[in-house]
Amino acid sequence: MSIRRPFTRGQRATIVNGMLAFVIVLVILQLWLLTATMNAYLGGDDSVIVPAAAASLACLLLNAGLLRYLYHIERTRQ
């Protein structure tokens, strides 16, 4: 029989480090998207604006999902 045990603090620290690395990569991607989109907008090119906004929103949803999971494992511990 398997038992669901709460994560230990060491395990949670490893998880939060991994998630943080992923979130940082996504935020850097969003920064690049924002600067590239602004450059295109100022240059009169509107074709990239909607795809870039959609990609940025997808990154935000991923980040928010990871943060939600972090809260979830904290609640499980209590």
Next chain:
Amino acid sequence: MADEGREPLDVRIDSEGREGLTGTTPASIYRPLRDAEQVTLPPDGKPMDAQPAWRTDFPIDWPQDQYVERRDFMKFMVLTSLAFTVGQFWIAAKSLVRRGNRAPSGVRLASTDDLAVGDVRTFAFPTEHDPCILMRPADRTFVAYSQKCTHLSCAVIPQIADGVIRCPCHEGIFDMASGRPLAGPPRRPLVRIELDVRDGQIFATDVEARTV
């Protein structure tokens, strides 16, 4: 009691109802174990769940502090991610507004006789808040650009004898014939105003922003 002095076992390690099982002894006879990871003991002795939020958010032992600071940094990064997304949608909204405000077509700027070779004239197009410059570098050549530098919107100055347009703020140089940046910090060409010269009159017809 018979179990006084007995070392309590970690209740998390075995199956439900038989946690810390040794032989056939039910788990319920053991005292509940204090959280082994809780290095810091609150001064009032109550469990951490009953403590105020600030005490859990500002731990005094290193491992918990490192965990909390990474967790809070992750919250900050997600907030940054939200800000970037809001920025993207702000650009999208600005784009929609810009698309709705099309430049008026066929605004008369001057007659060809008013503008001698080497002359420069300022005008506003498409709105009164968009300063532009009209130049006549050669007899049959008329060019017009936005007067805002594409670096930080300083007013650019044409130097017709040199065939360039110069931005005095950061020494940006643009080619007069094409509007493309030649030197300095600007990376995008000047916004070009499309002209129509007919019957000795010069008309501004459209605005062309470019990335390269």
